[in-house]
Amino acid sequence: MGQLARPTLSRRTYLGYAVGSVGTGVFATVPGLLLLTFLVRQLQVPPALAGLVILLPRLWDVVTDPLVGSLSDRTRSRLGPRRPWLLAGALTLPVAFALLFRVPELAGRPAAVYVLGVYVLGTTAFTIFQVPYVAMPAEMTQDYHERTTILSWRVALLTVGILLAGGLAPEIVAAGGGGRDGYARMGLAIGAVLLTALLACFLGTRAAPVAAPVATTASFRQQLRAAGDNRPFLLLLACFVVQALGIGAMLAGVDFFAAYVLGDPGQTSILFVCLVGPALVTMPLWAWVGHRFGKRAGWVTCSLVFAAGGLSLVTASPQRLWLVYLQVVVMGTAYAGTQLFPFAMLPDAISLDTARSGLRRAGAHTGVWTAGEKGGMAIGPAVYAGILALTGFVETESGAIVDQPSSAVTGVLLGFALVPPLLVVSGLWFLRGYDLDADTVAGLHGSDAPPLAPGAVPYPSPLPVPDAPDAPRAPDADVAPDAGTDAVDRPPESP
Template identity: 50%
Template sequence: MTGLPLTAAPGLTRGTHLGYALGSIGTAAFGTVPGLLLLYYLTDVLGVGAGVAGLVVFAPKAWDVVLNPWVGARSDATTSRWGPRRPWMLAGGLALPPLFVLVFAGPGGPPWLAATWVAVAFLLAATAYGLFQVPYVAQPAEITLDPGERSTLVSWRVAALAVGILLAGAGAPAVVDLAGGGRAGHLAMAAFVAVLLAGGMLGAVVGTRSARTLTRVQSEGRPLATLRVAVRVRPFRLLLGAFVVQALGIGVMLAGVPYYARQVLGDPAAGTLLFVALVGPAIVVMPLWLRLGRRLGKRTGLLAAGTVFAAGAAGLALGAPGRTALVLALVVVVGVGYAGLQMFPLAMLPDVVAADEASSGRRRAGVFTGVWTAAEALGLAVGPGVLGGLLALAGYRSSSGTAVVAQTAAADTTVLLGFSLLPALLVLASLPLVARYRLEPTP
């Protein structure tokens, strides 16, 4: 965390900053692990066809498009001695850990039964996650009126996000391997992730207990009204569009990690190394991105991060057996860009909320965060769905247990391009939207 502001700004204690940040360990775990392992678990452990597996991963998260704006509106209107957000955060934090374990605790049997179990359990888990995430993202707009203090909260949150991504993304595949792989290994992994979810989410509920609600936001009521209000605000519309396309690219890449390790590098164990190389740089470079954003502006920082990510990802098309060292070096470059892609949108969203309040006279944090979190979930879910669909078209052969199945040349090529050029092109496609974003408040 070197370089991040560590002193408490007036009004909020350092304990509140830390407590709020803990929630990002939980959001990082749920945002990372399903995208990284669930598609592969379905196709290569449960024997579910790639196309169906992609749909199973996508459909429950698409539900967030309806759920999250509703949660945002309802939490806006909540009145309790715990404030408007913490009751919802508590409900999500209690429900999600056991539901996440259930996703990987299904019965053996035919692939259709396995797919149905995972789809239903993942739908329930995604619902619980929405109950926590939407009010959690909205909290900073209510517990401080100081833009500098909001930036401090975001800085702590981004640092915790990097730690959470590293713990969950590197730890989950490692636990699968240590537990022997297969269904038993994935169940052990789910229990490990459930501990991260509970610790992070419930830690945020407890850690923000002393933060007073200084201002109440105004709800727009129905989800469609919420969506209309949000998309009318041009800076939000541009930032959201860019973020969704970037999330799609990241989602495709995360889902491709285990396939790339096995099919391209010829070493399934390299998946953990790939993920560590992807998210490890975040701990070091996020403070550097923060300084760059303060000096040159957040928009410039986001453009630079996208360019770095795309350059590194495109180079991964050179991957082949025996080139693991080269690939890891390129993934580190991708990770440097990935850190900026994670940090800058989170830092820019509160600016949009504050600017909307200044122009409209209304504080509508739940409106924006509900739409934002729904779009983020959709982008990250579409990524594995896209990869699953492409693998199905390429004739990818699913398997169950420890069976090793030879793949078609088309499937191998799809894995290679799905981990390299496709994410690069998607992130590049987001940059024109970022370039048109013109909201740059004084740091």
């Protein structure tokens, strides 16, 4: 699996980067956990329409994510190419989130239109922060194993964000009376958490290395084509999106599962803590597995464990809550790995493109990646909402629990315990052809590195390198200006 290199980044830099995931975890989780039930049970929106409200903003992300990634690749700033975007997202996302759950006196379709408009604004602000944020590890270090370390810190803090979202948000809603006022108070409180975490990330990454300027950059269309030509990247993306679809469906079903299968809506927070809490303990284990056996093997293993725990919930009963908790803890043991390994492998796939082209295109790759992630996480709730609609679920007013037909209760259970695990396992099919390991990634930066494209420069380079005078270039390629303050920043030594 290759030799472990001495870390080149300080723990302060690890933490400064990772704290941003408290915010991304909160925003990625709360709408998936509560927005569907808010629409259906509070705003009287039919399930099928509610699923569409959640889906459409994520489809919008398919356009905006790659665009923001490409723009961040081209950004020239004394703050580096990524951090200006972090600041913009940190200042806009909390406001949009608070407004998402503060709905005027509307119900049904008018309420759906309001939520849709605000959600589009929120997901756009999230894109502005997240896409450059995800691009940063590929530029912070070239070491295969240190990327796992960076991402293990990130997922540990992501877990904190998810715990805040899943454990705290429903409790704030309940403390506020469980109705619209409760959701509005939750929006303000979680918005404050978002503001704190995202600004802390912006400030905490001041010492993080940034990508060196390059002599040529491709157009937006060429950058997307480059991502599409990167086979390891496409394999990772396909697996990740299918699994995100399954996890999105499961998150959307937690509240329904607690209310209609376990008979107690108050179980939602407990189930969420059982799912996410073990990640804080098992993260070092999965990081060790990645170092010892490789990231691909680690991803397959944790996915199978996650699916096994999920399938066992088909037998869930309110008479055996202790068993339900145990089954969800098994899933939680593997959940950390399902979040760690895809993001730890992404920088390796980006390095392949960088080594081949010599160009800074991490943002374009991560834009496509996050678009796929958000699409999967949005289609998942839409799939769950579709299952509810097909099985005859009756929408309710003001969160009331009403008697549902037996077919609807079956749909609630199977949509939560059967469909998501099957999707998680199905995604593994795409990893069969993935072949980037530690030795391969090390070779990308050594004597075995593939030849550079015509006119490209070595990456990363601490100094600007002018275009080769006789090198051909694409007719719509841009020429980057002088390096200025964008030369590679060297991080402080670890204490």
